[in-house]
Every structure is written in C-alpha cells, then in structure tokens.
Amino acid sequence: MSNKYYIFMMACIVGLLMAFTLKNASGEYRIVPFKVINDYKKVIEKEHAEIKSIRNLLDETTEKIEYFKGEQAEGDVGDALKKELDGYRASAGLMALEGPGVLVILSDGDRELIDGEDPNNLLVHDIDVLNIVNGLKIAGAEAISLNGQRVVSISEINCAGPTIKINDRVYSQPYIIKAIGNPDYLRAAIKAPGTYGNLLKQVGLFVEANTSVSITVPAYEEQIDYKYLKVIERSEKP
Amino acid sequence: MNRFNLKTNIIIGLISVVLGIFFSIQYKAVNNDYLEGLFPSQRAIQLENELSNTMAEKENLQEQLEDYEAELRNIKESESKESAVIKSLNDEILKFRVIAGFEDVEGEGVQVAIEDPSAEMDYSGEAGSVIMYNYDLILSMINILNAAGAEAISVNNQRIIAMTEIHLAGNNLNINNVPTAPPFVVKAIGNSDTLEAALNIRYGIVWEMRENYKLQVGIKKFENIMIEKYKDVIKFRYAEPVE
Numbered sequence: 249m250s251n252k253y254y255i256f257m258m259a260c261i262v263g264l265l266m267a268f269t270l271k272n273a274s275g276e277y278r279i280v281p282f283k284v285i286n287d288y289k290k291v292i293e294k295e296h297a298e299i300k301s302i303r304n305l306l307d308e309t310t311e312k313i314e315y316f317k318g319e320q321a322e323g324d325v326g327d328a329l330k331k332e333l334d335g336y337r338a339s340a341g342l343m344a345l346e347g348p349g350v351l352v353i354l355s356d357g358d359r360e361l362i363d364g365e366d367p368n369n370l371l372v373h374d375i376d377v378l379n380i381v382n383g384l385k386i387a388g389a390e391a392i393s394l395n396g397q398r399v400v401s402i403s404e405i406n407c408a409g410p411t412i413k414i415n416d417r418v419y420s421q422p423y424i425i426k427a428i429g430n431p432d433y434l435r436a437a438i439k440a441p442g443t444y445g446n447l448l449k450q451v452g453l454f455v456e457a458n459t460s461v462s463i464t465v466p467a468y469e470e471q472i473d474y475k476y477l478k479v480i481e482r483s484e485k486p
Numbered sequence: 487m488n489r490f491n492l493k494t495n496i497i498i499g500l501i502s503v504v505l506g507i508f509f510s511i512q513y514k515a516v517n518n519d520y521l522e523g524l525f526p527s528q529r530a531i532q533l534e535n536e537l538s539n540t541m542a543e544k545e546n547l548q549e550q551l552e553d554y555e556a557e558l559r560n561i562k563e564s565e566s567k568e569s570a571v572i573k574s575l576n577d578e579i580l581k582f583r584v585i586a587g588f589e590d591v592e593g594e595g596v597q598v599a600i601e602d603p604s605a606e607m608d609y610s611g612e613a614g615s616v617i618m619y620n621y622d623l624i625l626s627m628i629n630i631l632n633a634a635g636a637e638a639i640s641v642n643n644q645r646i647i648a649m650t651e652i653h654l655a656g657n658n659l660n661i662n663n664v665p666t667a668p669p670f671v672v673k674a675i676g677n678s679d680t681l682e683a684a685l686n687i688r689y690g691i692v693w694e695m696r697e698n699y700k701l702q703v704g705i706k707k708f709e710n711i712m713i714e715k716y717k718d719v720i721k722f723r724y725a726e727p728v729e
Binding site: 251254255258259261262265266268269279280284285286288289290291292293294295296297298299300301302303304305306307308309310312313316317320325326329330332333334336337338339340341342343344345346347348349374375378379382385386389390391392399400401402403404405406428429430464465472474475476477478479480482 | 508509527533561562564571589590591592649653657664723727
C-alpha cells in the first residue's frame with residue numbers, strides 16, 4: 249500500500265521535472281552569452297545618443313522656422329538671413345571669438361637626462377599636442393587656437409624639432425594653446441592627475457595651464473577652396 | 487513494508503535514477519546561468535524589442551526633422567528668385583554650413599578599416615580592444631589625413647568637425663558624444679593617391695598600427711565616397727564674437 253503511494257509520488261515528481269526540462273529545451277529559456285546581451289545594450293545606447301542629437305536639431309529648426317516666419321511677415325528676411333550667416337560663420341571657425349577659458353603653455357623639458365634616457369622623452373611631439381587639444385575638446389572647449397592659429401576640422405599639427413606647423417604656418421616653441429569654455433573644466437583637463445597634460449609634466453616637459461576671464465581666439469585665416477569635395481544635392485520633397 | 491518483491495524495487499529504482507538525472511540537468515542549467523554569465527534568451531528577446539522600438543523612434547524623429555528642415559529652407563529661399571541679395575546670402579550660408587560640417591558631402595577619397603588583432607596575433611591576453619584603448623592612433627591618422635589635404639573626414643560615420651572629441655568612456659569610444667565601437671572605418675575626401683601615400687609612408691601611421699599594435703588595417707581608394715554631415719547642433723555658451 250505505502251509502496252504504491254511512494255511510486256505514485258515519485259512518478260508525479262518525475263513527470264513534473266520532465267515537463268519543466270522539456271520546456272527549457274524548447275527555447276524559451278535557452279541561454280544566450282553575455283557578449284550578445286552586451287552588444288545589444290551598446291547599440292541601444294548609441295541609438296539613444298543619436299535620438300538626443302536629432303531632438304536638439306528639431307528644437308533648433310522649429311525655433312528658426314518661427315523666427316523666420318515672423319521676420320518674413322515684416323519683410324525682414326534679409327536681416328534674419330544675415331544673422332543666420334553670422335551664426336554659421338562662427339560655427340565654421342571663421343569668426344574671432346572671446347570668452348572665459350584657459351591658456352596652456354607647452355614646451356620641451358630642460359631637466360638633466362637620467363643616464364641612458366632617450367632625449368626624445370623631453371621633447372614635445374605631434375601626438376602630445378593632439379592629445380592635449382583632444383582633452384580640451386572633451387572638457388567642452390568651444391574654440392581653440394595654437395600659437396595664434398585657429399584649430400578647425402582640417403587643421404594639421406606637425407612638430408618638427410624646435411618648431412610646430414599648423415594651418416601651413418610654422419612657429420617656434422613655446423606652444424601656446426588657448427581655449428574658450430568653462431575655465432575650471434578646461435584647466436582640469438590639463439592639470440588633473442591622470443590626464444595627458446599631467447603625465448607630460450611628470451615626465452619633465454614644461455606644461456602650465458592658467459584660467460582667464462577673457463581669452464581671444466582668432467578666426468581661421470586661410471582661404472577654403474574645395475578641390476575634391478562636393479555637396480550632395482538634396483532632392484526636393486514634393 | 488515487509489513484502490518487498492523484486493518488481494516493485496526495480497520500478498522504484500528506475501524512477502529514482504530518472505529523478506536523479508532530471509535533478510542534475512536542472513542543477514547544471516542553473517549553475518551555468520549564474521557562474522558563466524549566460525542569460526535566458528528571454529532577455530535577448532526583450533533587448534531585441536527595445537532596440538527595434540528605439541530604432542523606429544529614431545526613424546520617426548528623423549523624418550520629422552527632414553520635413554522641418556525642408557520647410558525652413560523653403561522660407562529662407564522663398565525670395566531668392568526675386569532678390570539677388572537674398573540669393574547670395576543663402577549661397578554664403580550654404581558655404582559656411584559646408585565648412586562647419588553640416589552638409590553631407592561626396593568626392594574622391596579613401597576609406598581605412600581598422601580592426602583589432604586577429605585572435606592568433608593578440609599576445610596581450612587582455613580582454614579589451616587594442617584600437618579603442620589606443621585611440622590616439624586614430625587622432626594621429628586624422629592629423630595625417632589633414633596634413634595630406636583631406637577636405638572632410640568621418641570616423642564610424644561621425645563627421646570630424648572643429649571641436650570633435652574622441653573620448654574613451656567605459657567600454658565605448660565616444661565621438662561627438664555618440665558611442666562607437668570597433669572596427670573603425672575612417673573616410674576622407676581628397677586626392678586619393680596623396681591620402682593613400684601619406685598613410686602608407688615608411689614607419690608612418692599604418693606601419694605603426696600594424697607593426698607595434700598588430701592591428702588589421704585595410705585602405706581602399708574611391709573615385710567617389712560619401713561622408714555624412716554632423717548631426718547635432720553647435721551652441722556657444724562661453725564664446726562670443728569679438729567686438
């Protein structure tokens with residue numbers, strides 16, 4: 249009698265377990281590696297960042313539409329366009345700007361070399377200036393100049409011995425980098441431990457960064473003529 | 487339970503064995519889930535749905551944006567036909583928009599693909615992308631392309647504008663505040679022979695990437711390559727025009 253109950257209980261448990269295991273195997277609970285989950289999350293993060301940018305553009309565009317409609321009603325489209333033009337001239341780097349920011353001075357180190365040390369260690373290289381300028385951009389710089397030359401998208405920075413070439417002009421050391429933005433963030437980008445600027449200073453190069461309430465950055469001077477680049481014509485929507 | 491017969495014992499025995507087998511299958515499944523970082527495919531399905539919803543939202547917003555941009559253009563250019571002044575203002579605006587990076591552009595150029603070392607070549611034994619942690623190689627490549635006359639550059643379709651940053655944040659490389667990940671595709675418009683030669687000079691950037699970092703780098707020249715516009719706004723909060 250109790251034997252039969254025992255067998256009955258066992259059979260029930262086995263049955264339940266079998267059903268559960270088979271459900272597992274059916275795919276609903278199949279396992280997926282961490283990397284796949286992580287990849288999904290990364291793509292989702294990227295899509296969210298792009299959505300944020302599109303919203304920024306939407307806000308700006310609707311504001312401009314209202315503004316232009318208003319000006320159009322008053323017959324002042326020309327004036328509105330002149331304001332637009334100034335805005336884009338500033339974004340293109342073709343307008344001198346001023347504001348609070350930081351002044352960075354960078355030059356070769358002059359301490360004694362340790363026995364067997366590579367003298368290159370104490371020299372400023374292209375990559376050093378590139379990293380420092382990048383650090384300022386991460387800290388929100390709105391405009392940057394290097395030895396009086398505006399840094400724009402097509403600017404090149406070439407260090408060769410005691411001189412630096414930027415925007416096809418050659419300058420000698422020290423290298424003076426000016427940046428407009430939040431002075432504290434910008435200064436921290438050069439001085440804070442762990443930053444590239446701080447690392448260079450520890451190695452022995454001369455690196456100084458001072459905040460200022462008024463930094464002036466000149467306009468990009470070169471004439472820009474595109475030899476290869478063409479704008480893609482937008483097809484007009486019906 | 488005095489009267490054990492063989493048949494009953496065998497049945498109980500078999501059932502116990504089967505029970506044991508199922509228990510161990512379940513135990514193993516649960517063990518794997520938590521110790522080796524595996525997730526139920528339910529989670530993957532959830533994320534897939536979230537991704538497709540997010541992408542649909544983005545497409546929607548993008549279409550809205552294109553409509554508004556077309557409307558704005560129409561207003562701005564409405565008097566171009568009647569007034570030469572208006573037309574020339576609009577032409578100048580387009581010119582500056584191009585320089586600032588706000589327009590899709592195309593032209594002759596090159597495309598460089600940078601991938602992490604293949605499994606056999608990765609000696610470091612670390613989990614982590616070589617090219618991502620050494621992102622200043624990309625800064626260097628952009629600089630070299632500029633020196634060789636590049637007129638527009640993008641990295642993973644992020645347009646490189648004056649204040650574009652490349653920022654290692656967590657497990658992503660943020661460019662223009664948008665997370666990107668390897669492989670990295672660098673596009674540049676300019677004289678394709680000159681650009682390619684500048685990249686390939688002896689002991690130059692591509693040599694350094696391959697020799698010192700074992701990265702896989704491929705360069706292709708194009709008669710026509712398209713580079714996307716910068717897709718955000720530029721706001722000046724600290725800088726003002728000089729009086």
